[in-house]
Amino acid sequence: MADTEFDIIIIGSGPGGYVTAIRAAQLGFKTAIVEREHLGGICLNWGCIPTKALLRSAEIYHYMQHAKDYGLSADNVGFDAKAVVQRSRAVSGRLNMGVGGLLKKNKVQVIWGEAKLGKAGEVIVANTTKAPMQPQHTPPRGTIGAGTYKAKHVIIATGARPRVLPGLEPDGKLVWTYFEAMVPPEMPKSLLVVGSGAIGIEFASFYQAMGVDVTVVEIVDQIMPVEDAEIAKIAQKQLEKRGLKIKTGAKVTALKKSDNAVTATIEQGGAKSDLTVDRVISAVGVVGNIENLGLEALGVKTEKGCIVIDGYGRTNVPGLYAIGDVAGPPMLAHKAEHEGVICVEKIKGLDAHPMDKNKIPGCTYCHPQVASVGLTEAKAKAAGHEVKIGRFPFLANGKAIALGEDQGLIKTIFDAKTGQLLGAHMVGAEVTELIQGFVIAMSLETTEEELIHSVFPHPTLSEMMHESVLDAYGRVIHM
Template identity: 50%
Template sequence: MNWGCIPTKALIKSAQVFEYINHAKDYGIKVQDAEVDFTAMVKRSRDVAGGMSKGIQFLFKKNKIDQLIGWGRVKPGKKVSVTAEDGAETVYSADHIIIATGGRARELPALKIDNEKIIGYRKAMVLEDKPKKLVVVGSGAIGVEFAYVYNAIGTEVTIVEFMDRIVPNEDVEVSKALEKIYKKNGVKIMTSTEVTGVDTSGEGCKVTVKDKKGNESVIECDKVLSAVGVVSNVEDIGLEDVGILVEKGKIQVDEYYKTNMPGYYAIGDVTPGPALAHVASAEGIICVEKIAGHHPEALDYNNIPGCTYCIPEISSVGYTEAQAKEAGYELKVGKFPFSASGKASAAGAKDGFVKLIFDAKYGELLGAHMIGANVTEMIAEIVAIRKLETTGMELIKTVHPHPTMSEAVMEAAAAAYDEVIHL
């Protein structure tokens, strides 16, 4: 909320509004001399995050939750110490202690973050000046979102990705579509490429990269954004003192988030599940309900939606086509492009598609992959469908409103079963 989902979406919206203005003539509107006020963009982003934070403070007071400010460490005997800014330490006891310390930007040996020239995602949200040239290392959600923002407001952006395609966790067709759109918008993309070093001794940065053939080249830029993932905050919080099991940088928990030590629990980015805010929230609720003596259902990690808020947006859930084939399923695959959608045409947002993957034998919806305008709002339908074990034919017969972007879900299902009539 403070340094992730909310402020980045505010920056994306500002960039998108500027993009709308620059293409206003496509909608029959004349606008002249629009320019980016980068400082005001950043201020709006921080104000949005600050407003949400104040909302949490209100909820704490409303629900009689005490907030203790300081550095927390778990201690043996179901205790937590809190060290205040002045160094004073206070120890508290509780029957149940939940560790939810989140994550931070991962660092590569050749890409040490100094937050001056080599920056992490936090600094990328609050830069004092808009860089003229930016190299983004990594093309997961963080990388492509910031690449969109800075490209849209006039920065020359280069994405360097170690894997053979951008957004490598997505379906291959989604990766190809986003790469095509980004290149069309002027983003330079280098896949199968590794950053071997950054020289920051001069006024800017000289980024040395090596492709899969071993060829080296140097990219000059003002800033380098390291967007190579996140690591869990598990250091210096007392885990070793208590004896809590940590493997591969993650606190090990059971399906209700108990650690190996009674009375200690962990949720969110410090555990092995996906590092997503909605996952952490769901885990926290399940954990507390179990502590309170209820009987919550364990979280189905195969039905967690993933959303990337670049423009066009990306959303997905379940198997990719390649994963479903690898798992041994016989497939029915349906795809409906937004270029055939009346709502998308009217909105000037014809890029992208909806792709649905069904088990041919039973009609189970194995996975869904979308790229396009507002698809992060559309994926929840798929998550509910999968939860309810709805079949492909049932989805086809579920009447969707017209004209909407969401019609493409019904149409993609129809395409999978050779019943589509709008292609």
């Protein structure tokens, strides 16, 4: 007979959920995780990982097209859209199976089905109505199913889904969300992307690299609205140079569908124009999956479509917690993972530090890449800081020039009085791999002095991080 009582039950097996389950098991908790559809959640199966596989194919295709820039030749360069998608799905499938193996290794019980909260400490699981999307997403061996389960602590990690705006409702054929955009049966000739956040810009970058005529519409005055304005401006210039068409301060007011095309009415600066494209991607954000969980009956506090928590994942109901996208922005996989670890370590009674959202990095994997952590220049000034700002361009870095990637910028923001690193912002090649250096610096409360005295290896892109700090204090060498 299946075991029905646990110390901790986690609802949802996305990055937040499965990492939380593993950490809970490491801490000695008898742990179960409930999943209705696919281990690894949206990030692993339909988000972070497979999109990077698509973008990698686009990146290599771009380099092949520009082989002569490196003294090489590549004739008759082309691609197989189905094979590109198949590679992306295979990457996802491999990691999906890996999550199942990790849960088994750590003796986390997987419960397959749809969860709903009952009375305090009770989780009712019904048979799932969600069919696995791929063969490898079938329930792993040792899985148990529908029933009533009890736990001293219940953690909600149900993630988020695409936001739907009136008039932009996805239909799966002509108007896509990221689900359909990830598995196109064939490449469209033209595409409209509504929204220029990370999801929108990444898909726009992918499809443009594959030869699609792409237009991006963003309602505010800059693309990637959460990023530093200076960095966003540089990114936009480079994206447009590669062929993207970008309309900021604009909105789509209507969509008119025909058999195999969509005509969008776009309003910008008081003027309206029509644009006919093969497909539309709606990338206007995501909303938390808080429905049908039984939150209302328990009196769980929610706000703006998300569950309200404190710095340790605790809701207003004792014994009930929430982490990840369902608990609010920033809606990022690494935030969910860390939030979950904090949550179970606090339950264990360890000296867990509350989540500091100001130290969570953000990355956008378009070409050029964008990465950041901490305050933008505008937010630092608005918070009352007197700032020192350093900048160092890729065109002055030897490694960047050798790579043929000399367009970009590293920008650092310091408090002028204390030397505290308030924020770091980057645009250019591989900046998503560089940003962690500044994340660590901020976590260690590093000032400009330690960064200036640190020795960075040569020749590397990371030297630009050092030079940017030097620039903030009038000591830059190579510029």
